[in-house]
Amino acid sequence: MAEKKQLNYLESVHRDGRIWGIIICFLIFLFPLSVCLIFGAVPQWKPLAQGLFATLPMYWAVGLVEIFTYVPMLGAGGTYLSFVTGNISNLKLPCAVDAMERAGVKATSEEGEVISTISIAVSSIVTTIIIIIGVILIVPLTPILESPVLEPAFDLILPALFGGLAVVFISKNAKLSIAPVILMLALFIFVPYLNKGTVGIMVPVGVLFTLAVARIMYKKGML
Amino acid sequence: MEFSVNSPILFILVGILIAVVLAQSVYFLLKAVKRAKELGISASTVKKTITSSAVFTVAPAIAVLVGVVALSKSLGVALPWLRLSIIGSITYETVAANNALNAAGVGAGSTITDASMYVTVLWVMTLGIAIGIILVPFVTKKIQGGMNKIGMKDKKWGEIFNNAMFLGMISAFLGYVFCDVSDIFKGKTAGLTPVCVMAVSALIMVICGLLSSKLKWRWLTDYALPLSLIGGMAAAIPLAELLGYEVIK
Numbered sequence: 001m002a003e004k005k006q007l008n009y010l011e012s013v014h015r016d017g018r019i020w021g022i023i024i025c026f027l028i029f030l031f032p033l034s035v036c037l038i039f040g041a042v043p044q045w046k047p048l049a050q051g052l053f054a055t056l057p058m059y060w061a062v063g064l065v066e067i068f069t070y071v072p073m074l075g076a077g078g079t080y081l082s083f084v085t086g087n088i089s090n091l092k093l094p095c096a097v098d099a100m101e102r103a104g105v106k107a108t109s110e111e112g113e114v115i116s117t118i119s120i121a122v123s124s125i126v127t128t129i130i131i132i133i134g135v136i137l138i139v140p141l142t143p144i145l146e147s148p149v150l151e152p153a154f155d156l157i158l159p160a161l162f163g164g165l166a167v168v169f170i171s172k173n174a175k176l177s178i179a180p181v182i183l184m185l186a187l188f189i190f191v192p193y194l195n196k197g198t199v200g201i202m203v204p205v206g207v208l209f210t211l212a213v214a215r216i217m218y219k220k221g222m223l
Numbered sequence: 224m225e226f227s228v229n230s231p232i233l234f235i236l237v238g239i240l241i242a243v244v245l246a247q248s249v250y251f252l253l254k255a256v257k258r259a260k261e262l263g264i265s266a267s268t269v270k271k272t273i274t275s276s277a278v279f280t281v282a283p284a285i286a287v288l289v290g291v292v293a294l295s296k297s298l299g300v301a302l303p304w305l306r307l308s309i310i311g312s313i314t315y316e317t318v319a320a321n322n323a324l325n326a327a328g329v330g331a332g333s334t335i336t337d338a339s340m341y342v343t344v345l346w347v348m349t350l351g352i353a354i355g356i357i358l359v360p361f362v363t364k365k366i367q368g369g370m371n372k373i374g375m376k377d378k379k380w381g382e383i384f385n386n387a388m389f390l391g392m393i394s395a396f397l398g399y400v401f402c403d404v405s406d407i408f409k410g411k412t413a414g415l416t417p418v419c420v421m422a423v424s425a426l427i428m429v430i431c432g433l434l435s436s437k438l439k440w441r442w443l444t445d446y447a448l449p450l451s452l453i454g455g456m457a458a459a460i461p462l463a464e465l466l467g468y469e470v471i472k
Contacts, residue, residue: 009258014364016254020247021360027240028309028356032345034236039226041338043346050326051347055319063354071359071366073388077251079367083359084244086310089392091283097389098279098448099272103264106385108374114259115272121252122276128245128308130284131291135304138292145289152416152463153456154286155470159417160455161283162396163424164448167432169393173386180391184398189405197314199399203392210391214383223383 009110010076013117017080024084062200069204073097073107077117085124089203090158094165095123101168158196176223180210226338228299237305244309275445282453287313294320297334298344306348315352323347397421413467420462424455 036042070088071079074096082092099119105111134141144150153160170177184206188194194202217223224232259269290313294303298320306316323344324330335341374381400421403414431447434440462468 009261010367013251013254014367016250017363018360020250021356024243024247024309025356025360027243028349028353031236031240031305032342032349035233035345036342038224038232039338039342040224041226041342043343044327044339047323047327047340048343048346051319051323051343052350054322054326055347055351059315059319059352060354063352064358067355067358067362068366069388069392071363072370073392076363076367077255079359079363081248081251083355084247084309086307086315087283087287087312089396090312091280091287093392094448095276095279099276102275102444103268103272106374106382107388108370108381108385110258111262111264114255114262114264115268117251117255118259118269118272119276121248121255122273123280124248125245125252126277126280127284127287128241128248130281131288131304131308132241134285134288134291135300138295138300141288142292145285145292149460151470152459152468154289156417156420156459156463156468157283157286157452157456158396159400159421160424160459161448161452162393162400163421163426163455164428164451166393166397166421167425167428167451168448169386169390171432173390176383176387177390177394180394181397184394185401188398188400188402194398195402196399197318199395200314202395202398206393206395206398207388207391210387210394211384214387215380218380218383 010113013076013080013113017076021080021084065204066200069207074120075107075113075116077113078120081117081120081124085127087127089200090161091127092120092123094161096120098165098168158199176210176214176217179213180206183209226336226341228335228341229301233299233301237301240305241308271445275449278446279449279452282449282456289313290317293317297324297329298341299334302341302345302348310352310356316348319348319351320344322351411467413469416459416462416466416468419466420455420459423458423462424451427451427454 066088070082070093073093074082078092078096082088085092096116096119100107100112100115103115105115107116170181184202187202214223224230256269287307291300291303291307294317303316307313327340327343329335329340335344373384400417404418406414428447428451431443431450435443
């Protein structure tokens with residue numbers, strides 16, 4: 001009975017997620033189209049092609065890999081929301097991971113699915129509201145948000161975020177974390193190409209490598 | 224209609240889209256809360272998840288707002304508002320906008336005055352990252368199904384698999400923190416700034432953990448991550464002053 005119910009909830013999340021996803025996808029493309037129609041404007045083809053050429057190959061490749069990397073971590077509901085509202089690695093995922101950890105539930109369980117969805121939904125709502133307030137108050141807020149004093153604080157949000165998160169996860173999985181942490185430190189220190197802009201590409205590399213190490217250690221009875 | 228980057232019609236269109244996106248979040252929130260009750264997850268756990276997620280989100284959301292302000296100089300407010308409320312991230316939207324602006328020959332900081340230039344940038348930003356929004360409705364169920372099979376076949380491995388994924392992601396970001404450390408051999412200490420910021424954040428997390436277990440301040444664990452995040456960000460200000468730090472635009 002319990003299993004049947006679980007199937008039902010997940011099934012309905014997928015059904016609703018698809019409907020919302022398709023509607024929002026449609027609206028997202030409708031927006032540039034309506035702007036073109038309203039202002040009677042046509043894109044300038046050469047800059048459009050150049051801009052797409054500079055952006056599309058890399059971000060489509062990264063985006064494709066991100067789907068496979070993040071879906072298992074975010075859960076179904078979390079995925080349908082996160083891929084619409086964005087800011088996954090710097091906001092939604094750490095938020096959901098922390099919430100699941102504190103609630104003591106696993107991402108692969110239905111409890112994990114529910115907690116992750118709640119956490120990501122709240123995070124999306126709060127982000128959207130803060131940006132709305134910010135847009136309304138943009139004139140008085142601009143000098144504060146752009147003050148050179150605060151600049152490093154906003155720019156260094158990732159180290160400030162992952163320091164705390166690393167403590168939680170590494171302390172609980174000390175043995176398993178040694179190999180991936182050493183690999184990633186070595187890669188980022190010695191490969192000049194790897195930096196803030198390319199860290200997104202390294203997330204799937206880190207995930208796959210850690211999974212492989214985990215599998216070997218598990219088979220050898222080390223975990 | 225006469226074009227301006229801050230034309231009211233743009234705000235109306237963006238407002239509608241954002242309202243739909245907000246409605247989706249509210250819908251899934253209510254659905255999950257209802258399911259949590261059925262699963263017997265305690266009301267206090269649900270409440271804690273809601274409050275601590277909300278508190279945690281504030282600082283990163285303000286960082287996103289900084290991105291809106293930065294982009295609004297050339298693109299007006301409406302477009303960055305939309306783009307940073309949906310799909311991408313600060314890094315992506317900035318790169319995509321700059322790629323399009325550069326291709327169109329608009330210098331950084333000057334406002335777009337021409338509708339066709341505006342729609343060019345708009346299409347680049349929309350198409351450049353559209354893969355997620357197009358594919359997610361169709362592939363999520365398959366990927367999810369595969370995951371559940373792993374957990375069902377071998378429970379212990381399922382759990383290790385789960386931890387290994389998160390560790391893999393965290394290790395990549397830890398690596399990034401150290402990416403400029405080797406500059407110290409060139410006499411530049413700026414590369415140490417992110418490392419020290421991370422250390423401060425980690426230290427606050429350790430202190431929170433100790434306080435909550437030794438003094439039984441259980442509530443502290445709910446706010447440990449936002450506290451270490453904000454502590455780390457605050458520490459970034461004097462650390463950048465002390466060690467130097469270049470903000471890459």
